[in-house]
Amino acid sequence: MPKPVTISYLLASAAVFFVLLFHLVPAVFAGLAVYVLTLKLSGHLPKNMNRVARQVALGVVVICVMTCLTGVGAAVWSFIGSSQGIGALLTTVVETLGTLRRTLPSSVADVLPTTIEGLRHQLAELLSEHVQKISVVGFDSLKVFAHVLLGMVIGGMAALHHFKEHHQLPPHTAALRSRLRALVIAFDKVVLAQVKISAINTACTAIYLLVILPLFGIHLPMTSLLVLLTFAVGMLPVVGNLVSNTFIVVISLGVSGGVGIASLIFLVLIHKAEYFMNAKIVGSEVQATAWELLSAMLLLESAFGVAGLVAAPVVYAWLKAEVKDQGVI
Numbered sequence: 001m002p003k004p005v006t007i008s009y010l011l012a013s014a015a016v017f018f019v020l021l022f023h024l025v026p027a028v029f030a031g032l033a034v035y036v037l038t039l040k041l042s043g044h045l046p047k048n049m050n051r052v053a054r055q056v057a058l059g060v061v062v063i064c065v066m067t068c069l070t071g072v073g074a075a076v077w078s079f080i081g082s083s084q085g086i087g088a089l090l091t092t093v094v095e096t097l098g099t100l101r102r103t104l105p106s107s108v109a110d111v112l113p114t115t116i117e118g119l120r121h122q123l124a125e126l127l128s129e130h131v132q133k134i135s136v137v138g139f140d141s142l143k144v145f146a147h148v149l150l151g152m153v154i155g156g157m158a159a160l161h162h163f164k165e166h167h168q169l170p171p172h173t174a175a176l177r178s179r180l181r182a183l184v185i186a187f188d189k190v191v192l193a194q195v196k197i198s199a200i201n202t203a204c205t206a207i208y209l210l211v212i213l214p215l216f217g218i219h220l221p222m223t224s225l226l227v228l229l230t231f232a233v234g235m236l237p238v239v240g241n242l243v244s245n246t247f248i249v250v251i252s253l254g255v256s257g258g259v260g261i262a263s264l265i266f267l268v269l270i271h272k273a274e275y276f277m278n279a280k281i282v283g284s285e286v287q288a289t290a291w292e293l294l295s296a297m298l299l300l301e302s303a304f305g306v307a308g309l310v311a312a313p314v315v316y317a318w319l320k321a322e323v324k325d326q327g328v329i
Contacts, residue, residue: 008175009322012183016315020304025311027147030069031155032187037065038159058163062156069152182325186318189285191235194313197277198234201241204270205230205248208263218259220251236310241271286317287324 019028041061049057169177209223220226226248233240245267253260296316300308323329 004171004175005178007172008179011176012179016311020300020307020311023307024147024151025307026144027151029151029187029310029314030148031151031158032184033069033191034062034065034152034155035159035162036184036188036191037069038062038156039162041065042159042163054163055160058160062159066152066156070149073148179322182321183314183318186286186321187314190313190317193281193285194235196281198231198240200277201234201270202227202231204273205244205267208266209248213259218255220248220255220259222251226251245271286313286320288317288320292316292320 019025038058038061041064042058045054045057045061206227209220209226213220226244229247230244233243236243248267249260249264252263293313293316297309297312300312300315302308304311320329
């Protein structure tokens with residue numbers, strides 16, 4: 001009969017496969033976020049609380065975490081859907097490309113989109129045929145929102161269960177809890193590392209767009225949205241930077257060719273710096289180099305689309321930690 005540890009690995013691998021297959025990554029990540037934040041915040045509760053008071057306090061922590069995450073998500077979604085959101089950004093990009101068409105050779109101009117729909121089509125081809133499955137785009141937004149809410153509820157319930165007194169667990173249950181613990185640690189480390197990288201990248205981009213360019217009398221349109229977009233897509237290692245850089249360079253070209261070239265040079269330097277930051281920060285957190293993460297992202301994106309691309313850093317960090325724990329590497 002297979003050992004409990006072997007069975008737990010098979011079940012965990014199957015769970016990851018079905019989460020990716022059925023596009024449940026937003027729900028799982030939401031649940032993990034609530035779980036991790038609740039555990040971190042609960043560490044600041046007084047140690048001398050009685051059992052009932054502690055359970056009530058933990059419940060309040062869970063509700064606060066869920067409320068904050070929901071509020072942040074709603075605020076971002078509202079901003080994206082506003083008159084100054086993604087739609088306006090796409091309109092600006094299309095207008096800029098329309099201007100560029102008149103100055104570029106016909107062989108190049110014919111490739112550029114002339115409408116927002118055309119731009120969306122080219123962006124979809126660039127990212128993948130499955131770009132519509134990204135939760136932030138949300139053509140199935142109601143369904144995704146319901147999944148995220150359920151994920152947060154499950155994460156909160158799991159966090160409360162974590163603090164209950166556990167007697168000697170059966171071997172299979174103990175093995176499954178070990179797999180979950182390793183996944184939570186991997187998620188915590190990857191997200192923390194990527195938040196650091198994205199924050200540094202966003203700060204540098206904000207300084208360039210909001211300070212350096214205005215000092216020279218240059219004011220790009222929609223800089224606030226570009227900064228927000230830089231942070232949001234920056235949560236995707238390396239790839240996210242390319243997306244935000246493309247928007248910034250195109251809009252800069254709409255001002256002048258010199259500004260476009262300056263933006264390109266600046267962003268290339270930031271991109272190179274991010275590559276080394278990625279290797280250092282992510283490498284120190286999850287013991288993985290940038291090329292390892294990129295390989296995992298390429299493989300899972302090919303198999304599962306954008307869901308695989310988003311989940312790849314966490315899945316790879318989890319698998320590598322498990323393999324190292326078994327002494328294989």
